Amino acid sequence: MRIFICGFGTVGQGFAEVIARRSQFLEERYGQPVRITGAMDSRTYVLDRDGLDPLDLVARKQRTGRVGDDEYSDPTAVLDAAAYDILVEVSPTDVKTGGAGLGNIMHALNDRKDVITVNKGPLALRFNELITLAKRNKCKFRFEGSVGGAMPIINLCHENLRGENITSIRGIFNGTCNFILSKMDKGQPFEQALKEAQQMGYAETDPTNDIEGYDSACKVAILANSVFGRNVTFDDVKITGITGITEEAISMAASLNMVIRLIGEISDTKLEVGPRLIPKGHPLSISGTLNTAQIISDLAGPITVTGRGAGRLETASAILSDLISIMDERSEV
Numbered sequence: 001m002r003i004f005i006c007g008f009g010t011v012g013q014g015f016a017e018v019i020a021r022r023s024q025f026l027e028e029r030y031g032q033p034v035r036i037t038g039a040m041d042s043r044t045y046v047l048d049r050d051g052l053d054p055l056d057l058v059a060r061k062q063r064t065g066r067v068g069d070d071e072y073s074d075p076t077a078v079l080d081a082a083a084y085d086i087l088v089e090v091s092p093t094d095v096k097t098g099g100a101g102l103g104n105i106m107h108a109l110n111d112r113k114d115v116i117t118v119n120k121g122p123l124a125l126r127f128n129e130l131i132t133l134a135k136r137n138k139c140k141f142r143f144e145g146s147v148g149g150a151m152p153i154i155n156l157c158h159e160n161l162r163g164e165n166i167t168s169i170r171g172i173f174n175g176t177c178n179f180i181l182s183k184m185d186k187g188q189p190f191e192q193a194l195k196e197a198q199q200m201g202y203a204e205t206d207p208t209n210d211i212e213g214y215d216s217a218c219k220v221a222i223l224a225n226s227v228f229g230r231n232v233t234f235d236d237v238k239i240t241g242i243t244g245i246t247e248e249a250i251s252m253a254a255s256l257n258m259v260i261r262l263i264g265e266i267s268d269t270k271l272e273v274g275p276r277l278i279p280k281g282h283p284l285s286i287s288g289t290l291n292t293a294q295i296i297s298d299l300a301g302p303i304t305v306t307g308r309g310a311g312r313l314e315t316a317s318a319i320l321s322d323l324i325s326i327m328d329e330r331s332e333v
């Protein structure tokens with residue numbers, strides 16, 4: 001199986017490392033190696049039909065800031081020159097236009113390649129178009145890590161809960177906001193908590209996307225489309241961020257034995273992100289950078305999942321799970 005990694009930042013490098021760590025397992029499971037035959041960052045690329053050493057790629061990127069020696073102007077021309085079966089699209093997300101990631105995903109699907117992505121912009125803006133294109137071209141298209149990083153949710157709903165009538169999902173889908181609100185619970189000012197979240201590498205390149213609720217809104221749109229079968233985009237989500245939350249509001253919540261958390265809510269009729277009062281001890285009152293989601297369905301009742309919503313190996317673990325699903329499906333054919 002040949003993989004092209006598009007985007008070689010934290011997640012792309014994490015995925016390369018995971019491929020190195022699981023290479024023996026994958027080769028034993030499928031009787032063939034998983035090879036990275038191409039990689040691209042925002043300026044450079046490298047191709048090798050025989051396979052590149054994943055750890056060499058990571059080392060070169062960390063040493064030089066470049067994944068390859070050659071520069072490109074058109075990423076789709078690089079994809080055309082590459083020999084690959086699965087595109088792993090993990091380039092930086094663009095919530096306004098879908099960015100280069102949208103073009104890369106569409107190009108690969110048009111070329112009848114399978115795609116795995118955690119890129120939220122394309123999914124939040126053009127979900128149904130991408131799914132339709134994938135189905136039309138008989139491509140597998142998976143995106144578990146786009147919501148909640150390592151926290152299982154999309155495939156959990158599709159696979160383990162496949163007989164359920166899921167009526168709602170409420171959750172914390174942004175670790176940066178949850179970290180800030182948890183710090184504010186302890187009396188730390190907003191700005192200082194945001195700076196700490198940025199230093200931890202958790203916040204988006206532009207933290208406005210986190211604190212204004214846009215990142216959570218992307219995830220809400222992705223869940224609405226993928227789990228509830230709705231046809232919505234980011235623009236349909238009613239969004240309130242956390243920038244208006246005062247220290248007084250936090251103290252008032254505490255006096256009622258509550259905390260304020262940024263909650264995303266999805267059902268057949270609801271599509272919202274906003275600060276909510278949550279009783280202390282409730283599953284959605286968690287602190288720190290964790291993500292969590294409570295899925296309500298008719299037979300199973302409430303199911304709560306919690307996990308790391310971002311991170312190098314954590315997000316890569318979701319990509320690995322999508323890769324194994326695709327390879328399992330392919331080997332059954």
Ligand code: HSE
Pocket residue numbers: 149173174175176177202203204210215309310
């Ligand atoms: N900036 C995001 C967060 C990263 O804080 O949760 C994962 O999408």
